[in-house]
Amino acid sequence: MVQLMPKAIVLPLISLFLILLSLGRLDAQEQGAEPAVQAPPSASELAPADSAESYISGYRDRYVESETEMKQLWISLLGAREERDLRKVNETAFALEEIRTQLGYDNLENYSNELLAFAQKELDSQNREGAAFYLRKALQLSPSSPMLLLHAARVADKSGGSEFNGLYLKGLLQGVRQRHTLVASSIRVIYPLMWALTLGFLAAAIMYLSSSMARIIGVASTFAPGRIRGFVAAPAVSLLLIAPLFYGPIWCMAVWSIAALLATRDKQWLTFWGGALVCLWGLVIPIREHGAAWLGDHGVDTLLRVSSGVFQPGDEESLRVMLKQNQGSGAGWLALGEVLMRSGQYEHAHQALDRASRLMPSHSEPRHLLALISFLTGRSAEAADQMKQLESEGLGSAGFYFNYSKVQFDLLDTAASRELYDRANSIDRELVQNLQLKEEKLGLANPVTLALDRVPFTAVLRSALVSKTNSESQIAARCMNLMGFKRPLYISLLGAAIMLMFITFSTKRRLSRSSSYFSEYRLPPLLYGTLRLIPAGSLALNDRPSRCFLLCAVISLLTLPLIEWPVETQNLIHLLRGFELHYTFVFWFFVLACSYLGFNSFSSEDAEQR
Amino acid sequence: MLTGMLNSENLSSVLRGISQKRQNGLMEISFPDGAVTVVFSAGKVVDFIDPVSPGCSEVMRRLSNAGYGEEIDDVGEMETYSDLFRALNNRSGEHRLVDEETFKKVIRHRILDRLYMLNLDHSAIYSFKIQMPEYDRDFSPAISVGQILLDRVALETDGERFVKRFKPGCMIALSTSGGDALSEEEQAVFAALDKPRTLEELRSRLILSCYHFQSALLSLFDRAALDVNFPESATNQASELSCELVNALEESTERPYIASDQLKVEPEFEPNGQPQETARQDDPLTSRVLHVTSPAASGAPKSVGPVVNLTDEGEEGEGLAPSFLTILNVKLLNSNAVPNTSVILLLAAAVVVAVGTWGKYLKGF
Structure with missing residues (x-):
């Protein structure tokens, strides 16, 4: 049936959903669904940490x-x-x-x-x-x-x-x-995605386990003594499958994954996916909580925005606050240097960039900006030398050639300037035209008319590794709530154990012992018909639990905006102003199509075989 | 699906019914304390499945006794005879290679042995499910039901004569260098008697089923090709010899359900004062007693070699029919109502518990 689900429909739907999800969350945040980023402290609250920061103090x-x-x-x-x-x-x-x-x-x-x-x-x-x-x-x-x-x-x-x-x-x-939107989206999309996968797994697992109950009891009976296996196998299996329901969805997923292993004649990947999901929960909780705490920092938000080339009032102050807490952030000093340079504070910008250069020796961006400061402060010859050096090191972006062209123009070397300009134009015509327009308006030696290199994204992400105290407690609370463990490592280990069990477990031998039990079993017609009608249910009935899981996960993901849970999906549907009805229609059409195709995609022989 | 009671009286008719209809399927024979499955393909027996003693393990044990090297460690994990065959011929070190024909013979004799040793003195419940069986088509034999039934009869009728000729502990040697046309089994006995050997030693060295072993020895004996000596000291050592015999039988699968490491031999006293030995089995799965009567001691044996009777402990003499609970136990493992109830319980619990209690887990997301 999966072949019948046109990818051309599913993939764009998912992509659109993810983009909207991230933006919807941002929207919800602005409307007060979650506390907004913290306001930066006033300048008086900040004291310079060392002599290198002396230039930062004061406005x-x-x-x-x-x-x-x-x-x-x-x-x-x-x-x-x-x-x-x-x-x-x-x-x-x-x-x-x-x-x-x-x-x-x-x-x-x-x-x-x-x-x-x-x-x-x-x-x-x-x-x-x-x-x-x-x-x-x-x-x-x-x-x-x-x-x-x-x-x-x-x-x-x-x-x-x-x-x-x-x-x-x-x-x-x-x-x-814009990077800050993308990073925020990636962080905020984690829980909705995980829940969609988890709910999809649980739906697929319960349908698959229901359709394979006879096999599970048959296999379980081989563990019991011969005289009593008929009496104890079924109650024991029922207890095993129902008990984890009382301990929450993740425990349920773990136990049902193992049960699915017993249910299969051949190894089915559903068990592996279950283990992988449990393992993934242990991994994503710290990433999500650290990420949220990281993004909650106004300085980080500013850093991400500035690294995307988007400047706003108040950037300098935000970055100062961030650098006070994390003075080893090369990306932070580089961003501050850019902001200071754009505001004409060349001396302070030089110091910030010098520090960034020392912290990021392998990156050429700080030295490029230092060369630009030389140019802006009237030392064009020195700037030309620095840029020549950078060019020999392999720097060759459109922005760099455009800036180099301006330096050469200032040195009255028109031929070289023209050549560099052409080179920049051939790489990125749009950028050059935009800068040209600004130059015509604001003059040659204005920092706003220069092309600034973006702060390297890898360097930006490195500052995310700085642990936040409040995120640790949040991680422990999340893990306790979900699994009863304080450390996410234990959740991951449990998932890894399930995956290992899947890899090492041999089903054939055990099944050969139990193949004679319930061999005439058929699901009751009412239950069988109901499961076939449920979208993806026929996949579970026909021993394709992994595909069933994927389809259930997609349906779960599309359902989240409608039920506005988890919190990241709140207001998401309202972003589709005027299209809410369309979305609802498309959603139900998809669900009914899955149901219809599933019901009809397996022949009557398949049903008879079951 | 055919179900019913199986005993020594109706075994022949049940098996012949399946054979004549050339049916495919699995015949599960449920004893009070365990079940075995006979696999049929086109009315012929192609495999014998015993959960307690997997086929590959038994085949490996026979090969090992016959001098084909030590047992492979992970033989219990092997799923098909093909896996074992590959593993045998791929193992490192000095081992005799096992050719395909020999391997097939071992499997054949193993299945025959298990079928000969089915004890149906007490009724068992059988259920025959018609389905395409899954078995190793490369190595599994196709044994006709008629052959099995005839062999079982011959095993019983010639057993008395065999026990008279070949007492436990007797030394067997060749008295001739051969010359007459020998059957395949006789040739195997000849080859194994490169020097005088005790009955038990010879038995363990051959891959033959108990019927083929018995018939080959009797045939050779009748043609005066064998010298059989029974040392006098053996009478005084009857107990020890019987122990050896029991162990030999253990190794040669004449004990279908019992783990050898849990076998204890303890002396018993008959009313007439003649010694008898009982190998007592404490296997938690079977809880059966294996009575091995030494023919040499009892003097008047009535069956082949040691008489092996599998009886329910505590139920001895209570009649042939299994108890109500035993039947219910088997019925429950084949009743559709059992999994249906479990499914309904699971679905109902999933809805009720998830709606009722999962709020606290989802809170905060």
């Missing part, structure tokens, strides 16, 4: 000025809104956008969110034009924020705007492009 004049100017503009915008002076609101928004561009920020999410809230209020008061206006202003200040784009799509849909699809797709694309 830079330009940064403060910019912040102040933005705040003043924002207050002005709020006043204009109170007076319902949309013209002034419009002008102020343009001024804010101007500052955003000058400072090299990609989004002003805080302001945009408030503008979006204004749009919603206008919508509630049936003022669609006002709503559309605030919506446009929100997008103007944050054109590449995935969450804002998705929220904007919903508001646009409500206000009757036609741009819903465009905004929605743009939001999804931005979400995929």
